[in-house]
Amino acid sequence: MPGDGIGPEITEQAVRILEAVTEGTGLSLNFIPGLIGGAAYDAAGHPFPDATRDAALKADAVLLGAVGGPQYDNLDRPLRPERGLLGIRSAMGLFANLRPAILYPQLADSSSLKSEVVAGLDILIVRELTGGAYFGQPRGIRVVDGQREGFNTMHYNEMEIERIGRVAFEAAMQRGRKVCSVDKANVLETSELWREVMIRVSKDYPEVELSHMYVDNAAMQLVRWPKQFDVIVTENLFGDILSDQASMLTGSIGMLPSASLNDKGQGLYEPSHGSAPDIAGQGIANPLATILSAAMLLRYSFGRADLAQRIESAVNDVLEQGLRTRDICTKNDQEVSTQAMGDAMVAIL
Amino acid sequence: MPGDGIGPEITEQAVRILEAVTEGTGLSLNFIPGLIGGAAYDAAGHPFPDATRDAALKADAVLLGAVGGPQYDNLDRPLRPERGLLGIRSAMGLFANLRPAILYPQLADSSSLKSEVVAGLDILIVRELTGGAYFGQPRGIRVVDGQREGFNTMHYNEMEIERIGRVAFEAAMQRGRKVCSVDKANVLETSELWREVMIRVSKDYPEVELSHMYVDNAAMQLVRWPKQFDVIVTENLFGDILSDQASMLTGSIGMLPSASLNDKGQGLYEPSHGSAPDIAGQGIANPLATILSAAMLLRYSFGRADLAQRIESAVNDVLEQGLRTRDICTKNDQEVSTQAMGDAMVAIL
Ligand SMILES: CC(C)[C@H](C(=O)O)[C@@H](O)C(=O)O
Ligand SMILES: CC(C)[C@H](C(=O)O)[C@@H](O)C(=O)O
Numbered sequence: 001m002p003g004d005g006i007g008p009e010i011t012e013q014a015v016r017i018l019e020a021v022t023e024g025t026g027l028s029l030n031f032i033p034g035l036i037g038g039a040a041y042d043a044a045g046h047p048f049p050d051a052t053r054d055a056a057l058k059a060d061a062v063l064l065g066a067v068g069g070p071q072y073d074n075l076d077r078p079l080r081p082e083r084g085l086l087g088i089r090s091a092m093g094l095f096a097n098l099r100p101a102i103l104y105p106q107l108a109d110s111s112s113l114k115s116e117v118v119a120g121l122d123i124l125i126v127r128e129l130t131g132g133a134y135f136g137q138p139r140g141i142r143v144v145d146g147q148r149e150g151f152n153t154m155h156y157n158e159m160e161i162e163r164i165g166r167v168a169f170e171a172a173m174q175r176g177r178k179v180c181s182v183d184k185a186n187v188l189e190t191s192e193l194w195r196e197v198m199i200r201v202s203k204d205y206p207e208v209e210l211s212h213m214y215v216d217n218a219a220m221q222l223v224r225w226p227k228q229f230d231v232i233v234t235e236n237l238f239g240d241i242l243s244d245q246a247s248m249l250t251g252s253i254g255m256l257p258s259a260s261l262n263d264k265g266q267g268l269y270e271p272s273h274g275s276a277p278d279i280a281g282q283g284i285a286n287p288l289a290t291i292l293s294a295a296m297l298l299r300y301s302f303g304r305a306d307l308a309q310r311i312e313s314a315v316n317d318v319l320e321q322g323l324r325t326r327d328i329c330t331k332n333d334q335e336v337s338t339q340a341m342g343d344a345m346v347a348i349l
Numbered sequence: 350m351p352g353d354g355i356g357p358e359i360t361e362q363a364v365r366i367l368e369a370v371t372e373g374t375g376l377s378l379n380f381i382p383g384l385i386g387g388a389a390y391d392a393a394g395h396p397f398p399d400a401t402r403d404a405a406l407k408a409d410a411v412l413l414g415a416v417g418g419p420q421y422d423n424l425d426r427p428l429r430p431e432r433g434l435l436g437i438r439s440a441m442g443l444f445a446n447l448r449p450a451i452l453y454p455q456l457a458d459s460s461s462l463k464s465e466v467v468a469g470l471d472i473l474i475v476r477e478l479t480g481g482a483y484f485g486q487p488r489g490i491r492v493v494d495g496q497r498e499g500f501n502t503m504h505y506n507e508m509e510i511e512r513i514g515r516v517a518f519e520a521a522m523q524r525g526r527k528v529c530s531v532d533k534a535n536v537l538e539t540s541e542l543w544r545e546v547m548i549r550v551s552k553d554y555p556e557v558e559l560s561h562m563y564v565d566n567a568a569m570q571l572v573r574w575p576k577q578f579d580v581i582v583t584e585n586l587f588g589d590i591l592s593d594q595a596s597m598l599t600g601s602i603g604m605l606p607s608a609s610l611n612d613k614g615q616g617l618y619e620p621s622h623g624s625a626p627d628i629a630g631q632g633i634a635n636p637l638a639t640i641l642s643a644a645m646l647l648r649y650s651f652g653r654a655d656l657a658q659r660i661e662s663a664v665n666d667v668l669e670q671g672l673r674t675r676d677i678c679t680k681n682d683q684e685v686s687t688q689a690m691g692d693a694m695v696a697i698l
Pocket of ligand 2: 186187216431434435589
């Protein structure tokens with residue numbers, strides 16, 4: 001699902017990479033195109049058409065570019081591109097959003113933080129994606145005492161907290177064995193239950209160290225000393241904020257992939273960045289976040305960590321070769337196009 | 350109200366400064382001690398005793414140290430120190446929280462961000478403080494379909510949004526004439542109304558430029574290029590997160606004051622940092638954030654910008670003299686105690 005803005009350019013390269021890396025491996029992928037976001041609205045009058053939903057539910061995995069653009073800003077809320085994204089998350093039950101924030105050593109200078117603060121940064125944010133205020137009912141705008149009032153409801157039940165907790169602890173077992181659960185338990189009852197369930201889940205993972213942090217403090221600690229974190233697990237809205245903050249610490253959000261998983265092994269894979277309408281169609285977008293999302297797709301939806309690693313190491317190689325799209329290019333590097341970056345990756349693979 | 354941890358040490362110095370700066374000016378302050386937080390629980394069994402409430406409601410202004418400490422972590426929720434803070438905000442109707450994030454040139458090295466990114470940083474965060482999910486009803490933990498579920502309600506009516514909007518626009522008129530309103534209008538109805546009302550309020554301030562930003566993007570932009578902001582206005586929970594993030598950008602949260610105002614000219618003034626129980630009683634805490642909060646007190650509750658400026662310029666002088674408490678001390682500076690910092694300020698004033 002290419003979506004909008006730079007979406008088509010970057011997914012095109014990621015598909016090429018998937019074809020190249022699976023060639024002769026016994027895994028043969030069948031690509032079905034799907035419309036989503038503004039592109040779907042233009043073609044079918046809705047950002048998440050039924051045909052897209054049906055195709056998504058039948059697929060093993062969805063590779064998505066990005067959605068959104070200024071031409072859709074004045075549409076009614078239910079027709080806006082981001083509704084496509086919220087729609088597919090909800091339809092597929094994609095409750096677990098995994099967003100790594102990794103600083104590539106070759107790109108250390110891109111960060112706005114001092115290099116000693118971010119060198120070697122490798123955090124995984126596990127964001128709950130189908131609960132909280134995003135989908136909570138009741139919600140709306142109503143009149144109370146003659147005045148309009150906007151209201152939203154945030155809620156989580158034990159099952160929802162437990163299953164995202166397990167995803168975080170399982171991930172930590174494969175990494176640094178630390179989970180920091182971020183909440184606002186000093187103010188919100190939702191967070192009180194969140195914290196209680198996280199403690200319960202942690203009993204099943206005695207090798208993993210669990211800590212708790214209030215969300216305001218987490219936003220501070222991510223600036224002060226982000227390397228203190230291994231896995232951060234948090235609810236939908238806090239995760240939206242903190243995962244964007246964490247990815248920007250690296251200064252190269254054009255490099256960061258994401259995976260959103262359900263409990264059936266299906267997943268949606270997309271870059272952490274947006275649709276960048278300002279540079280769409282110019283052939284200068286960075287395809288690496290989408291290509292690394294394709295690596296996550298092979299790892300999580302097809303159980304092929306070996307192929308995922310081949311892609312990841314090829315990304316390392318192109319960076320070593322000094323190839324850079326404009327977003328990550330500094331004066332000593334060689335600026336290449338979206339297509340040329342894909343070519344270089346294919347050549348390596 | 351000294352409160353807990355380092356609270357007593359830092360408020361002691363701020364009171365000395367208030368006495369020194371008002372001497373012979375015709376303004377004579379009458380200090381009434383008040384219990385709040387853990388200290389109030391210890392002495393009176395409640396973090397916000399009735400006597401404290403009565404004294405606060407009668408005062409022109411409240412100077413507060415900080416609340417909280419590990420010895421109170423296992424108390425029931427309504428008895429915890431932070432309930433004192435939430436209690437006084439609500440009782441006094443302190444809806445407007447002003448938190449500057451300023452980088453003192455003498456302390457530029459303390460930041461974890463590159464110096465060109467933060468040099469000259471001067472942002473004002475205007476956080477709505479009595480609405481949103483903090484006080485929203487209904488809330489709690491209930492059983493639904495045999496499972497416990499935590500829930501909270503976020504709401505804002507037009508009046509609440511309008512009055513905080515006016516505070517932000519008025520502040521911007523005295524500064525850089527830019528207001529960025531932060532919300533999550535692509536997901537939350539509460540934010541949809543927030544945005545609509547901000548646009549309406551902005552019509553009364555044609556000299557001020559209003560922009561809107563989603564909260565996830567704001568968390569990114571604060572890391573990427575914080576100097577793009579002048580005044581940020583946002584709701585309670587987003588403001589909690591973003592104001593802490595912004596203050597940490599400076600690397601010297603021990604320098605940052607805050608003011609919380611109601612519509613009667615009363616205010617509560619406290620440092621942006623916490624009670625730092627780990628260093629309490631050692632005489633090494635930085636009193637400058639509390640002293641600068643006292644300057645805000647003179648400016649906002651007593652209309653004495655002249656006296657506020659005298660304090661602010663004295664803070665600049667002690668920094669120029671190279672005096673530093675431990676939190677802001679690097680190897681070429683002279684480390685001084687909390688008391689010695691107060692002495693130096695009094696000497697200048
Ligand atoms: C577009 C928006 C609805 C979405 C979200 O808030 O989840 C985006 O910010 C993200 O993080 O994927
Ligand atoms: C202690 C806590 C309740 C409080 C808040 O969340 O408002 C604090 O974080 C603050 O920002 O003053």
